[in-house]
Amino acid sequence: MKAGVIGYPISHSKSPTIHQYWMDQYNINGNYHHIEIKPKDLEIKIKDIIYQGYNGFNVTAPHKENIFKLCDEVDAAAKKIGAVNTVVIKDQKLYGTNTDSFGFIENLKSSQDIDFKKKKPFILGAGGAARAILYGLLQEGVEEILLTNRTIDRAENLQKLDPNKIKVIPWEEKETYLNKINLLVNTTSLGTKNQQSLEINLDNLTSNSLVSDIVYNPLMTDLLSQAKDRHHSIVTGIGMLLHQARPAFKAWTGVMPEVTKDLEQKVLL
Ligand code: ATR
Numbered sequence: 001m002k003a004g005v006i007g008y009p010i011s012h013s014k015s016p017t018i019h020q021y022w023m024d025q026y027n028i029n030g031n032y033h034h035i036e037i038k039p040k041d042l043e044i045k046i047k048d049i050i051y052q053g054y055n056g057f058n059v060t061a062p063h064k065e066n067i068f069k070l071c072d073e074v075d076a077a078a079k080k081i082g083a084v085n086t087v088v089i090k091d092q093k094l095y096g097t098n099t100d101s102f103g104f105i106e107n108l109k110s111s112q113d114i115d116f117k118k119k120k121p122f123i124l125g126a127g128g129a130a131r132a133i134l135y136g137l138l139q140e141g142v143e144e145i146l147l148t149n150r151t152i153d154r155a156e157n158l159q160k161l162d163p164n165k166i167k168v169i170p171w172e173e174k175e176t177y178l179n180k181i182n183l184l185v186n187t188t189s190l191g192t193k194n195q196q197s198l199e200i201n202l203d204n205l206t207s208n209s210l211v212s213d214i215v216y217n218p219l220m221t222d223l224l225s226q227a228k229d230r231h232h233s234i235v236t237g238i239g240m241l242l243h244q245a246r247p248a249f250k251a252w253t254g255v256m257p258e259v260t261k262d263l264e265q266k267v268l269l
Helices: 016-025 039-051 076-080 098-109 130-140 154-158 172-178 222-229 239-253 261-268
Strands: 002-007 030-038 056-059 084-089 093-097 119-125 145-149 167-169 181-186 210-212 234-235
Touching: 002 016, 002 039, 016 030, 016 239, 016 261, 030 076, 056 239, 076 093, 076 098, 076 130, 084 239, 093 145, 098 210, 098 234, 119 130, 119 172, 119 210, 130 145, 130 154, 145 154, 145 172, 210 222, 210 261, 222 234, 239 261
Parallel strands: 002 030, 002 056, 119 145, 119 181, 145 167, 181 210, 210 234
Antiparallel strands: 056 084, 084 093
16 A cells, blocks of 8 residues: 645644554555645645555645645545545545545544434534534434534534524523533544643533534543533544544554554554
8 A cells, every 4th residue: 555644834733643553554565654745735646646546645734635636536425525535546546535534433433322313413513514414414314413613604604505404503592402412522633732721611412412512632621520520421522533534544554443542542552
């Protein structure tokens, strides 16, 4: 396997650790590394990657939208999510997909037996991650999703994914809706190390609610520790990162890799 992750900056990306781990586990020879590409060099560097015989690459900020127009084909998930995070190269052609929704859904499924048709999710945030998560939940057949964001226009824009099923709630009123839901997901960057924490009082949250955070640095965010103290089931954010990498590895090698505690610990180091 010859692959990498493109972005700018890129040295922070954990993807090489994940793919190297799986290459070792499954005895696959190859190389997966950071590829720093400045926005202005994207097209020329991609040509170089094709020329060098890569099987494909992952895509992170700021290229997730711009890589779109360089792809020969993009699948339905990437189109709906409006971003490509994984590219497969075959016969010098680029095939783009987005595995973030798979990562989110698989992470929840791997943590517990979950019937999405019975879930009433409440999504906090309306950035790129929220878009992928909304798409994933809709694909799983969720009936209704509540959505809120500090900047309400962005939530209203995401509502267009399915205006009948997605209801936009004012950010200031989020706590009053916690008794109407049973899955709470933070997709904002609030709670990340050295940033503000997410201020939310969970008093009103339905007792059987599952609480999930996409922030994984720290793994136990204030939101998750508050939820845990109240005996809610929680799902940490690292799993989404690990699970989204699986379909890429499968596409490049033919092997669908597994997420293990050992891998999680290596990535968190
Ligand atoms: P990503 O693509 O990772 O989702 P993003 O597009 O930058 O990243 O989105 C970050 C999310 O965190 C947004 O929902 C953002 O809210 P705004 O759209 O109002 O900016 C949210 N966020 C970041 N800082 C925040 C803060 N201090 N208070 C509330 N929400 C915040």
